[in-house]
Amino acid sequence: MIFTTLEESEFTKFEQHNKYGNFFQSIPRAKVRKKMGFNTFLVGVKDDKKILAAALIIERENEALLQLGPILDYDDLKLLDFFLTEIKKFAREHGFIKLEIFPPLLLATHEQDGSIIKSYDRTKIFDIFKKHGYRHEGFTTKVENKANRWMFVKDLSGIKDIREAELTMNSSTRKKLHKTRRELDIKVLKDKSELKEWLESLKESDLRNGVKTRDVKYYEDLWDAFGDDAVFVEARRKDNGELVSSEVDIFHPNEMVAFTAGTIEKNKHFNGSTAIKGWNIEECLRRKKTRMNLYGMAGDFSPSNPLLFFKAGLGGVTEEYIGGFELVLNKKKLLLNKIRRRVKRVML
Numbered sequence: 097m098i099f100t101t102l103e104e105s106e107f108t109k110f111e112q113h114n115k116y117g118n119f120f121q122s123i124p125r126a127k128v129r130k131k132m133g134f135n136t137f138l139v140g141v142k143d144d145k146k147i148l149a150a151a152l153i154i155e156r157e158n159e160a161l162l163q164l165g166p167i168l169d170y171d172d173l174k175l176l177d178f179f180l181t182e183i184k185k186f187a188r189e190h191g192f193i194k195l196e197i198f199p200p201l202l203l204a205t206h207e208q209d210g211s212i213i214k215s216y217d218r219t220k221i222f223d224i225f226k227k228h229g230y231r232h233e234g235f236t237t238k239v240e241n242k243a244n245r246w247m248f249v250k251d252l253s254g255i256k257d258i259r260e261a262e263l264t265m266n267s268s269t270r271k272k273l274h275k276t277r278r279e280l281d282i283k284v285l286k287d288k289s290e291l292k293e294w295l296e297s298l299k300e301s302d303l304r305n306g307v308k309t310r311d312v313k314y315y316e317d318l319w320d321a322f323g324d325d326a327v328f329v330e331a332r333r334k335d336n337g338e339l340v341s342s343e344v345d346i347f348h349p350n351e352m353v354a355f356t357a358g359t360i361e362k363n364k365h366f367n368g369s370t371a372i373k374g375w376n377i378e379e380c381l382r383r384k385k386t387r388m389n390l391y392g393m394a395g396d397f398s399p400s401n402p403l404l405f406f407k408a409g410l411g412g413v414t415e416e417y418i419g420g421f422e423l424v425l426n427k428k429k430l431l432l433n434k435i436r437r438r439v440k441r442v443m444l
Contacts, residue, residue: 097141097142097143097148097175097178098141098142098143099139099140099141099178099179099182099183099185099186100139100140100141100142101137101138101139101140102138102139102140102147102150103138104123104138106147107123107138107140107150107152108122108123110140110147110150110167111150111167112348112349113349114150114167115350116164116167116168116170116200117167117348117349117350118164118200118348118350118351119322119346119348119353120152120163120164120165120243121150121151121152121162121163121164121165121166121167121200122152122348123152124321124322124323124325124326125152125321126138126152126154127317127320127321128314128317128318128321129154131317131321132314132317133156134154134155134156135154135155135156136152136153136154136155137152137153137155137186137190138150138151138152138153139151139153139183139186140166141168141175141178141179141182148168148169148172148175149166149167149168149175149179150165150166150167150168151165151166151167151179151183152165155190155192157433158191158192158193158194158429158433159192159193159194159196159430159433160187160190160192160194160195160196161195161196161197161198161242162195162196162197162198163198163242163243164198164199164200164243165197165198165199165200166179166183166197166199167200170199170201170221173220173224176221176224177224177227177228180224180225180228180230181228183195184228184229184423184425187423187425188425192425193424193425193426193429193430193433194422194423194424194425194426194430195422195423195425196233196242196420196421196422196423197225197230197420197421197423198242198243198417198418198419198420198421199221199417199418199421200417201216201218201221201417201418202216202415202416202417202418203215203216203218203416203417203418203419204216204415204416205413205414205415205416206397206413206414206415206416207413207414208397208404208408208414209397210397213413218418221418225421228423229423230421230422230423231421231422231423231424232419232420232421232422233419233420233421233422234419235419236395236419237394237395237396238394238395239392239393239394240392240420242420243417243420244391244392244393244417245395245416245417245418245419245420246392246393246394246395246414246415246416246417247389247390247391247392247393247414247415247417248389248390248391248393248404248407248408248412248413248414248415249351249387249388249389249390249412249413249414249415250264250377250387250388250390250410250411250412251386251387251388251412251413252377252380252381252385252386252387252388253386255377255381256381257378257381258374258377258378258381261377261381261411264410264411265409265410265411266408266409266411268409269370269409269410272367272370273367273370273371273373273374275367276331276366276367276368276370276371276374277371277374278334279333279334279335279366280331280332280333280334280340280366280367280368280371281331281332281333281334282329282330282331282371282372282375283329283330283331283332284327284328284329285328285329285330288316288319290328291312291315291316291319291328292312293339294315294328294330294339294342295309295312295315295342296339296342296360297330297339297340297341297342297357297358297359297360297368298342298356298357298358299358300358300359300360300361301357301358301359302358304361315328315344318344322346324347325346325347325348326344326345326346326347327344327345327347327379328342328343328344329342329343329344329345329372329375330342330343330368330372331366331368331369331371331372333363333366338360338363339360339363340359340360340363340364340366340368340371341357341358341359341360341363341368341369341371341372342357342358342359343355343356343357343358343369343372344356344357345376345379347383347385350387351385351387351388351389352376352379352380352383352385352387352388352389353389353391354373354376354388354389354390354391355391356391357369357372369406370406373390373410376388388412390407390410390412393407393414395414395416397414
């Protein structure tokens with residue numbers, strides 16, 4: 097086995113045909129990150145000409161990250177051990193001061209009340225990362241920016257149409273969905289010039305949640321990088337054409353991901369997000385996608401978690417992932433990076 101850099105074409109072929117492949121570990125994602133000022137690296141493990149593992153590394157200020165990677169057979173512990181040995185060498189050679197890895201591995205799936213449907217023993221995985229000097233970042237419950245530890249997923253296997261899908265929803269969600277068909281139109285954006293208005297609902301939602309909204313250029317770059325696999329959709333009132341909700345969905349060979357969304361505050365009673373989720377289901381069925389990933393959420397199963405209540409109404413399960421592993425390669429330089437960022441925030 098050898099650890100090597102990979103060409104875009106071979107990386108894509110491997111990533112898109114592996115069960116652990118995901119849009120975070122994809123060439124379009126790398127292109128977006130480059131536009132944001134990150135350095136990107138495509139690395140992998142080969143046995144002769146056969147690719148056994150692949151990973152997209154993004155790096156800035158000498159801090160490197162693998163989001164939902166590497167992509168490899170996690171039952172092959174020798175392969176994982178080899179990958180971690182070699183990527184540490186790669187990190188040192190490139191002057192990285194920190195390396196974070198978020199493997200795309202489940203710990204458990206949960207019902208709406210938090211009860212476990214199925215759990216997975218990852219002891220051997222934890223042991224290998226520990227052997228290589230990594231610190232597990234904990235069983236976090238908050239929504240993560242680097243790589244979500246909690247996601248809500250709806251399985252569409254065996255479902256033929258939206259009517260069958262509705263039977264898997266709770267009665268309240270079905271009623272809301274039926275009501276939106278009378279009051280709202282769903283529109284798919286056809287031109288980037290429409291993004292500025294589309295973004296308004298995300299701005300309002302982010303403001304309510306205390307989150308900074310990415311500018312329109314980010315979404316233009318997303319549009320360019322993913323092409324037809326990034327769909328920008330919005331719900332509008334039928335009576336006056338006002339924007340209600342917006343969302344961008346990423347279609348990957350393994351799943352559809354509802355990447356980010358928002359709703360105009362004064363129009364939230366029109367349930368635009370529910371209308372878009374109905375469209376999501378129909379589009380997944382049209383594209384023959386059986387996994388509908390409603391993306392990140394908090395690991396909070398209390399009745400006061402509105403996001404869980406909304407997503408659970410559509411029918412599905414909460415997936416809990418293994419989380420992040422951190423390897424610090426230069427403590428002094430990492431501390432200096434943290435101080436510089438803190439000073440920069442104060443100055444702003």
